[in-house]
Amino acid sequence: MTKESTTAGVTPARVWRPFTVLTRLFGRPASAAGTSIVLIFLLMALIGPWIAPYGVNEQIPSETRQAPSPDHWFGTDHLGRDVFSRVLFGARDILLLAGLGTFLAVLAGTAIGLLSGYRGGTFDEALMRVFDSLLAIPALLLALLLLGVVGPARNALLIVIVFVYTPIVARVARSVVLSVKSKGFVQAARMRGESETWIIFREILPSAFPTLTVEGALRFSYAIFLIAALGFLGIGVQPPNPNWGLMVAEAREHVFQTPWALWMPALAISVLVIGVNLMADGLRRVLRVPGA
C-alpha cells in the first residue's frame, strides 16, 4: 500500500495507468498485434488525407476498373476512384464516428449506471426494466428505427451509437457498483459523511474503471461494425461518402469487374474489428477484469 491508498482501498493492480497498460499490452503477441493494428488505423485516420495519393471522390475517367498496381495500390473502382485513397479517408470517418460515439455512450452509460446502482430502489428498478426492453431489440434494428425517426443525416449516426450503447454500458457500470457497494471502503466513506457524488465518483468509479475500459473497447468494435453495416444498407450515409460499408455495397454490383473495390474496404473493416477485439481482450487480461 503506497500513495494509492488515499483512494481508499483500491488494490494497486487495479489502478489505471495508461503507459503501463500499453507496455503490458505489447507483452503478449495477440494483444500486441491487436494494439498495433488499432494504432496503425489511428495513424491512418490522422494523416490519411495527407498521404492519400488521390482525392476521396476524385474520378479519373481514363483509369476506371484498374486492378491493383503501383499507381493504385488497391486498384480503382467503376468510376475511376482510387480505392486506397478512399479506404484511407474512410478510416478517419469511421474511427471518428465510432470513437466519439463510443466515448459519449461510455460517459452517459457510466454516469447512469453508477447513479442507478448506488441509489437502488424503485428508480433503479424502473430504469433497468426500460433498459432491458431496449436491450431486447437487436442493435441494428434499433439503429434502423432511430434513423427512421431522426432522418438520414450523418450526425444521426452519432446519436444512434450513443443511444444504442448507453444502456449496455450502464448495465455493466451498475453491476460493478452492486459488487463494491457493500465493501468496507465504501462503508467507511459513508461513515465519514462523504457526499453521494464523492462516493460514486471518487470511491466507486476507480474500481469500475478497468471494467469500463474493456467494455468501452468492445463497444468500439461493435460501433465500427454497426456503422459499416448501416452504411452497407445504405442508411445513415449517402454516396459518395467513403464509408467502408457503403463502399462494399456500391462495389457489390461491380464485383465481377472490380472485385478489389469490394475486398479492400471489407478487409479494412474486418482487420480493424479484429484488431480492436484483440486489444480489448488484452486489456481485460492486463487490467485483470474477470469474466467475458
Added chain:
Amino acid sequence: MKMSIFGFRPTSLSMVIAASLTLAACASAAPEPVGVIRVGMQPMVQTDPAFISSDTEVLFANHVYDYLVDVNPQNQVVPRLAAEWSVSDDGLIYTFTLAEGVKFHDGTSLTPEDVVWTLDRLRDQDVGSPAADLYGNIEAIQAIGDNQVRINLDQPNPFFLYDLSDNHALILKANTPDPATAFNGTGPFKVESYSPEDRIVLTANEDYFVEGAPGLAGMEIIFFNEDSAMADALRGGQIDLMMRMSTALFESLKVAPGIETYDIPTNGFDLVRLRSDRAPGNDPRVVQAFKLATDRAEIFELIQQGYGAVGRDSPIGPLYVDYYSEEEQIPARDVEAARALLAEAGYEDGLQMELHTPDTGGRPDLGAVLKEQWREAGIEVEIIVEPESVYYGADGWLEVDLGITGWGSRPIPQFYLDVMLKCGAKWNESHFCDQEFDDLVDIAGSTLDEDVRKAAYRDIQRILIERGPVIIPYYFAQFAAIREGYEGFELKAFAGRTDLSQVSLSQ
C-alpha cells in the same frame, strides 16, 4: 457459382420432363401451355391501370389486360383488341372493329361499351390519370353496333394510334367499381394472388383470344427491392428473368453460366432536372451553369460503358431517326463560364443543393459523377438516395428541386413532350413553362405534314439545349437476362411492355 448450377439443373430437367409428358399426352390438340416464368421486378405500388407508371406495374397490367392497339418491338402499331381500324381522310374519325371471342376473366364478353367507358375514364380530368392530357384532343367516343368503336378528334393527331397504345390505355370492364383491386381484364394471364411487397402469381387465361397464347401455364412477378439481390436470385435459379438493370450488373450476368442476355438500343434516358418555377432554378443563368458544368460524354463512358448513346438534353433521341437532329451544338463543358454565371446569378460563393435519386440502375453512380463535375463549378450537392418505390410512389420526384428520374423508352417522342415538358403537364417534374416551346409541341403533335413536324422537333431540340432546365446525359440500352430453356422472348425498349405471352419452354 456452384449454387446456381445445382439450383438450375433439377428445375430445368423437371420442366423438360413435364413438357415432353404433356406434349405426348395431347399430341393432336394445340399444346397445353406448360411451365412458369418467374420474373424479378421492383415492387409495385399502383394496380389501377389508369395510374400505373413503373416497369413492374406496366408488366403486370400488360399481361392481365389488353390494349386496343399495341406497338411491336419494331415500333409499328399492331392490332390487339382492335382487329382492324380505319381513319377518315381528314384524320379526325377513327373507327375500330373489335376482335371476336374476347372474354373478360369473369366470363363476360368484351363489348364496345367497355372500350368507351375505359377511354372516357382515362380522359376524365377528375379521375386524374396522367393519360388525361394525352386524350385531351378527343371530342367523343361512341359505341357503334356490337363490335365497333368510333372516336372523333378535335384536330388531327398523327400519333393517335400510338397514344391509344399508351401504357395506361388498358381496356377494363365497364363500370368496374374499383379497378385497382378488381383485376378483371381480358389479358393472357389471370391474377391468382397478389401479395404486396412479395409477389403476384398469374395463371394462363385458357380463353385468351389470341391463338397459341399464352405459351406458359403461369407467370410470377417476384418483387426485389434491390437489383443486385435480383441478379443473385437469377444466378441462383430463384427467378428466370430479369429486365432493366445497370450496365455493371448486365456485364456480370453476361458471363454467368446458364443465362442468356439481350441488349437493345432504346430512347430511355436518365433525366437530371432542376425545378424552374422557384429559386434557384428559376434563374436561366443557373440552368445554364448546370449545363455548362456537365460533361455528358464522360458520364456516358463511366456509367453506360458504351451501351446506348450520348445524350443531348432532349428526349428526342437517335432512335427516332426521322426527328433526331444534331444540328444544334451542345456547348462544350466550361467550368469557368458556369462559375461566372452562378456569380452573376448571386451565387458567388457557390450553390448548395440536395440531389435526389432513386436507388435503381446507374442513378446513384450518375449522382456521384455529377457531384464531382459540378463541384468544380462551385455547385455542391448532397446526394439523397431513396428506394425507387418510395421516390416515385410518394410523388416526391415531382416536388424536389434537383433530381434524377429514369424515363422509359416510348415509341414516339411526342409523349415525353406532352407529359413531361409542356407547361402544367402532370409529370412536368422540372415545372418548365415556355410559350414558344408549348406552341411547337402543339404543332408537332397535330400537323399532318411530316416536314412541318420535323422542323418543329428540330426547334424543340434547340430550345431544350438552349434553355430547358433538363440535362439528359445519355440514352440507355435496355437489358434483359433470362435463364436458358425459354423461347419466344423479345425484349422491348420499355421493359414493362415486353410481351411474355409469346414465351414458352424450349422444345
